[in-house]
Amino acid sequence: MTKLGVPGPDQGVSGVTAVHSPPSPPTARRRPETVARTGLYALLAANALVVAVLFVRAGFGANALVVLGRLTGLYAGLLMAFQLLLVARLPWLDRRIGMDRLTLWHRWTGFGLLWALLAHVVFITFGYADMSSLDPVDQLVDLAGTVEGVLRAVVALALILVVGAVSARRARRRLAYETWHFIHLYSYAAVVLAFSHQVAVGSTFTASPAATAYWWGLWGAALTAVLTGRLVLPLGRNRRHRLRVTAVVPENDQVVSVHITGRDLHRLPARAGQFFLWRFLTRDRWWQAHPFSLSAAPDGRTLRLTVKAAGDGSAALRRLRPGTRVFAEGPYGAFTTLRRTRPDTLLIAGGVGVTPIRALLEELDGHAVVLYRVRTEADAVLLGELRALALAKGAELHLVTGPAAPDRLAPAELSRLVPDLTGRDVYVCGPPGMTTAVLRSLRALGVPKRQIHHERFSLAG
Structure with a gap:
């Protein structure tokens, strides 16, 4: 041909x-993505070291299996907090690393978290079973029924197992994004339950004022990052810019361009190559968010996206009417001239x-x-x-x-x-x-x- x-x-x-x-x-000799990636690695390594130091200072005082169980539980908590940071959609990280890579790191960190939690449960259960002469199943039931916070930890583990199952590649391909996202929201409930378990029974958590301050600070920083990137910034930007559709222009039988305007768009930190999560606030589509790239460099007055009909959501854009309100999250992505x-x-x-x-x-x-x-x-x-x-x-x-x-x-x-x-x-x-x-x-x-x-x-x- x-x-x-x-x-x-x-x-x-x-x-x-x-x-x-x-x-x-x-x-510049130091690339922004390299600086951001190195910063994340250094942050994780520094916190891993702090966790180890606090663990040693708290003392052991139990058999080897219980000691290993406590240590794997602490590192599971650290990985859970790090996962929250990876998906917080903080602009500084997203512009340098990209949502796709951050999401991929979040996914692999999640599998590490899952194995750490399973190791924590196994080591703790077998360790206490060895001391009490109960079989491991009865020991786990006894701990869940008699020790404050253990039942909440079991529920948290069950939720994480469900989220991990739907995050497997084969399962994600079969699920609509909205379904996958709804199930994934339960991971936040798992975070709350896991933290309450750590507060209730974590000997390292209460071993010293420094340990208590560290863990409260770690979880507080992670949750603040999530609230800032996924709630405060999107709500603030949409309240400021009040985006609306101004025109819908067919490019061919399958592709349509949507032109959007709003207030003070020169203050929106968007760059060519980036994308937004767009919600068009119609009666039947307001609940769907779609990632579409800008098809023209932002000029401070208008935004444009150009979309091929690949499903019901994208095909419905052809029927949008001028004046339709738009809720946009972003801009996201590191596919820019910054690289x-x-x-x-x-x-x-x-x-x-x-x-x-x-x-x-x-x-x-x-x-x-x-x-x-x-x-x-x-x-x-x-x-x-x-x-x-x-x-x-x-x-x-x-x-x-x-x-x-x-x-x-x-x-x-x-x-x-x-x-x-x-x-x-x-x-x-x-x-x-x-x-x-x-x-x-x-x-x-x-x-x-x-x-x-x-x-x-x-x-x-």
């Missing part, structure tokens, strides 16, 4: 010779994944090359805007068409279209299969990992 509408390597759109923009200023390490850029888009790519092209300086992968030219959303932007900015635009196989963005083809790609930052956004194939090609071509930027717009990890 041939490629249609692909300019030569030395040409921009419509055969116009590409004009290079002035190079960007040198980027740049090189003056020049390669932007690779597939299908409707072109929306953040189009916004990034509008904001980027330096020389840019855009590769837009679609089945046919008729499927190329916002192609006219891309051509106009490429012409205005002296960028190269390559429209790569044809069936999914053979791969049109294999290493040899990427090298032909962009001979200097190893010296560029590369932004990739498209369907999962295409994105995976492109990332594999980039690695095969030796593009440094720090220059490759991609983001999965997913809420469930």
Whole structure:
């Protein structure tokens, strides 16, 4: 199969010779995402050390199994607090690391938490059973019935087991996001129950004023982060900006652009490449939140999202009426120019994944090359805007068409279209299969990992 509408390597759109923009200023040696990631690791390591010191100072005074049970319980509490921080959606972390990676870390931390809790229950139960001569099941029943807080801990563990089960990859694929999210809310109940258990029976918690202050401070900081990022900031921003739909513009039979305006949008810290969780406050859809990227760089006056009908929620956007109120959470994501390490850029888009790519092209300086992968030219959303932007900015635009196989963005083809790609930052956004194939090609071509930027717009990890 041939490629249609692909300019030569030395040409921009419509055969116009590409004009290079002035190079960007040198980027900082320490990348923002590296600083944020290192900060999180250091924070976790420092707290793990504090927990160990407080545990040793509290003394042991029991058999080895009970000692191990208490220690695994303390580290389970630390992991639970760290999980809350990862999903608090704090702007400083999200802009540097990205919601997709934070959510993925939250998921894997959750599995670590689950194993720590199971170890805590097993060690404690067998340890006390060894001292009382009861069998482990009877010992657990006895502890739940006679020791304050243990029954609450058992309930908390049951809730976490349920949340862990629905977080497994196969289960998440079968559940609607709203169902998954509703079940996941029970993890907050588990947090409260687990903390009340620690307050009631945690010997390390009450071993010294320093230990008590530490654990209250840890849980207080984690819950404050969640309340700030997921409640206070969204409510405050929506009250300030009062977003409304101004126009709904069909781009083709399956894709529609929604234009939104509001008050003081110049104060909204949104950047090209980011996304919001959008709730359109209609009678039948107000309860659904969808992650859609901005398809134009924010200009302080309007916001625009461009969406392909992939389900009932996205298909219903075509029926939105001007004036519809909008509740938006965000902006989220680290798929922005903040990640740049090189003056020049390669932007690779597939299908409707072109929306953040189009916004990034509008904001980027330096020389840019855009590769837009679609089945046919008729499927190329916002192609006219891309051509106009490429012409205005002296960028190269390559429209790569044809069936999914053979791969049109294999290493040899990427090298032909962009001979200097190893010296560029590369932004990739498209369907999962295409994105995976492109990332594999980039690695095969030796593009440094720090220059490759991609983001999965997913809420469930």
